[in-house]
Amino acid sequence: MPNAIGIIxxxxxxxxxxxLAQERPIAAVPFGGRYRILDFALSSMVNSGIRTIGVVTPHxxxxxxxxxxxxxxxxxxxxxxxxxxLPGVMHSLAGNNxxxxxxxxxxxxxxxxxxxxxxxxxxxxxxxxNMNIIDALDFHNDKQADVTLIYKENDYFGDLTDEMFLEMDxxxxxxxxxxxxxxxxxxxxxxxxxxxxxxxxELLLDIVGRYSSFGCMSLISILTKNMEVLKIYGxxxxxxxxxxxxxxxxxxxxxxxxxxxxxxxxxxxxxxIHTKIVDNPPTQYTLKAKVSNSLxxxxxxxxxxxxxSIIFRGVILEKGCRITNSIIMSxxxxxxxxxxxxxxxxxxxxVHEGNVLKGSLxxxxxxxxxxxx
Amino acid sequence: xxxxxxVAMLLAGxxxxxxxxxxxxxxxxxxxxxxxxxxxxxxxxxxxxSNINTVGVLIQYKPFLLNSYIGLGSAWNLDNPNGGVHILPxxxxxxxxxxxxGTANAVYQNYEYIDFYxxxxxxxxxxxxxxxxxxxxxxxxxxxxxxxITLATIEVPREEASRFGILTVDGxxxxxxxxxxxxxxDSNLASMGxxxxxxxxxxxxxxxxxxxxxxxNDFGKNIIPQQLNLGKRxxxxxxxxxxxxxxxxxxxxxxxxxxxxxxxxxxxxxxKFRIFSNEDILPPHFVGSTxxxxxxxxxxxxxxxxxxxxxxxxxxxxxxxxxxxxxxxLLPYVKVHDGSVIINAIIxxxxxxxxxxxxxxxxxxxxxxxxxxxxxxxxxxxxxxIIEAGMNVNRTRTI
Numbered sequence: 001m002p003n004a005i006g007i008i009x010x011x012x013x014x015x016x017x018x019x020l021a022q023e024r025p026i027a028a029v030p031f032g033g034r035y036r037i038l039d040f041a042l043s044s045m046v047n048s049g050i051r052t053i054g055v056v057t058p059h060x061x062x063x064x065x066x067x068x069x070x071x072x073x074x075x076x077x078x079x080x081x082x083x084x085x086l087p088g089v090m091h092s093l094a095g096n097n098x099x100x101x102x103x104x105x106x107x108x109x110x111x112x113x114x115x116x117x118x119x120x121x122x123x124x125x126x127x128x129x130n131m132n133i134i135d136a137l138d139f140h141n142d143k144q145a146d147v148t149l150i151y152k153e154n155d156y157f158g159d160l161t162d163e164m165f166l167e168m169d170x171x172x173x174x175x176x177x178x179x180x181x182x183x184x185x186x187x188x189x190x191x192x193x194x195x196x197x198x199x200x201x202e203l204l205l206d207i208v209g210r211y212s213s214f215g216c217m218s219l220i221s222i223l224t225k226n227m228e229v230l231k232i233y234g235x236x237x238x239x240x241x242x243x244x245x246x247x248x249x250x251x252x253x254x255x256x257x258x259x260x261x262x263x264x265x266x267x268x269x270x271x272x273i274h275t276k277i278v279d280n281p282p283t284q285y286t287l288k289a290k291v292s293n294s295l296x297x298x299x300x301x302x303x304x305x306x307x308x309s310i311i312f313r314g315v316i317l318e319k320g321c322r323i324t325n326s327i328i329m330s331x332x333x334x335x336x337x338x339x340x341x342x343x344x345x346x347x348x349x350x351v352h353e354g355n356v357l358k359g360s361l362x363x364x365x366x367x368x369x370x371x372x373x
Numbered sequence: 374x375x376x377x378x379x380v381a382m383l384l385a386g387x388x389x390x391x392x393x394x395x396x397x398x399x400x401x402x403x404x405x406x407x408x409x410x411x412x413x414x415x416x417x418x419x420x421x422x423s424n425i426n427t428v429g430v431l432i433q434y435k436p437f438l439l440n441s442y443i444g445l446g447s448a449w450n451l452d453n454p455n456g457g458v459h460i461l462p463x464x465x466x467x468x469x470x471x472x473x474x475g476t477a478n479a480v481y482q483n484y485e486y487i488d489f490y491x492x493x494x495x496x497x498x499x500x501x502x503x504x505x506x507x508x509x510x511x512x513x514x515x516x517x518x519x520x521x522i523t524l525a526t527i528e529v530p531r532e533e534a535s536r537f538g539i540l541t542v543d544g545x546x547x548x549x550x551x552x553x554x555x556x557x558x559d560s561n562l563a564s565m566g567x568x569x570x571x572x573x574x575x576x577x578x579x580x581x582x583x584x585x586x587x588x589x590n591d592f593g594k595n596i597i598p599q600q601l602n603l604g605k606r607x608x609x610x611x612x613x614x615x616x617x618x619x620x621x622x623x624x625x626x627x628x629x630x631x632x633x634x635x636x637x638x639x640x641x642x643x644x645k646f647r648i649f650s651n652e653d654i655l656p657p658h659f660v661g662s663t664x665x666x667x668x669x670x671x672x673x674x675x676x677x678x679x680x681x682x683x684x685x686x687x688x689x690x691x692x693x694x695x696x697x698x699x700x701x702x703l704l705p706y707v708k709v710h711d712g713s714v715i716i717n718a719i720i721x722x723x724x725x726x727x728x729x730x731x732x733x734x735x736x737x738x739x740x741x742x743x744x745x746x747x748x749x750x751x752x753x754x755x756x757x758x759i760i761e762a763g764m765n766v767n768r769t770r771t772i
Binding site: 032034263267272273275277279290293296297298299306311 | 663673
């Protein structure tokens, strides 16, 4: 059992994902057939042996609380420790990026004060990853670091606007944290910080005490300011797959799951991704079903054609319908002969007979929750 | 401890030897059914859906997997502070201990457990039946008739009646005659092996039965006929849903396959009466670009590259490229490697079929057990093997 508690900021990320994150935070957006994005951060911590985890709530937190419940599905319904809901501040300001905001911590200072552990693992809730934090914690202890930032050797050449890059000496000690300004594209291969860090609990309490009067400051900017006095180290990971900040990120990272190698890295290893259990029956294929290269969750009834798609739980696809390169969330009902291509259907959408929905790879069509087409 | 109105005693100790290789490692109630379920899920979910939250599970044969599967019963919402699921193995008493010697004896040995909850009624259930039933309706019937013992009954086809305990009722549903497996059945009303007793009646009956050295200590064979002879008020509650005893390879196979047919009475998709199960946490199943799945049930965690027709794939099954699976049941974590053909077979849990095998090939002789081939749990079939239809492949017989 690691000497650490966890905090997940489920309120970071400000994208609306063309409506998918309109009524729910990014952390609660369904992903990969049966999960919510938060499941990945939560399961990574649980699989690392952390059994006290606080989740900082975002603006629209109802779907999040609905999903989490008492934390039973993550083994967090415990006598001591377990799941803590930490109400985030500034509920009224959706659309701000509150990455590791000190105000949120100050608001929930009891959570940090009443535990006795040495370290706090902090993660954001909008990344898709399956990572065992134990190695980083060992590294953190070996180096007697105040803070350990998890970084990734960048192989990602997409939007770097929000990325923070680390400069480190041979001993992995971080000498600077900077954003992409002034960096050339060719330099983007350098280590970038992935919004997961380990910090000494006492230090975190100290920081919150000192900076709480400054309003909405992010933890990273405080660490950057105090680079000289703190022992900040960087620990690499190979497991992070990506942040979801645009609808294209969302679409691409779902579609990446059709790749066997990605699935093996993400969820076929020893560490499983846990999620709310619904106890659905198996998926039923009829004689008319024709499915190819697709990921299909339980409880579906399939009579149509599915190609390169992701189908969530309890979806009904009637005969003659044709789903290509699409993401269909749970409880959608697609009637006969409807067709869709590059579409993302939010939960419980009904598409009536013969309708055709078409988006494109660069601009997938998003249909809002419970729409009837 | 709060007094319970009704305590369930779930008989889950049977070896299920007629299921052959499927019960090599586990008791019959722990055998996988219809993909994601295990047989005991049905009885436990029925209890939950009937508001019975105190369930004693009587176990004896190879209980480890069953115990770990049931756990605290939280998967069935039975982790209740006033009751819960309790595993009741044979134990050592003051003077002596013994194995459970018959179904009635198992309950008799645990009378202190029932007394502890001091219930009005005790419902006796069997852990190897597949059905959805609201026991609270049966309990209501029991109370309305001021019955002392109520048997759940179901109409069975006349030609099969001699396989069951058959009873005759008068106009008020009171049972006048009960015969276990009669050669000449005089009705087609069969006992389902679900009984509600007044606890006081059951207690007396069990004590009397325990003193009778000629008794086989069985509910169907001894307790019910004895109580009828004593003139007790014994009533028949007629159940008209789907009910299957899955005690043999044939009945197990057909009950599974029935879930693929359209007019399936055991509606596992019904959200109002859900069957819960303690499933492994697995990702959605993946269907590859060379796959073809028709008229089948597929569970989470499967990876399918081959052709699957009229079959059931339980969680975590792997089907390689060029594989053909027809009319078969693949239990959890079975792996079928490239180019193999499986016809009309039941493949036991964690079994592995290597490349280019044929399971269920047409043989020289007329096959046994309707040609259903059974591969035992954890068995590995070496590359290129050909297994004839109707064979039971298990440890003692090498191929």
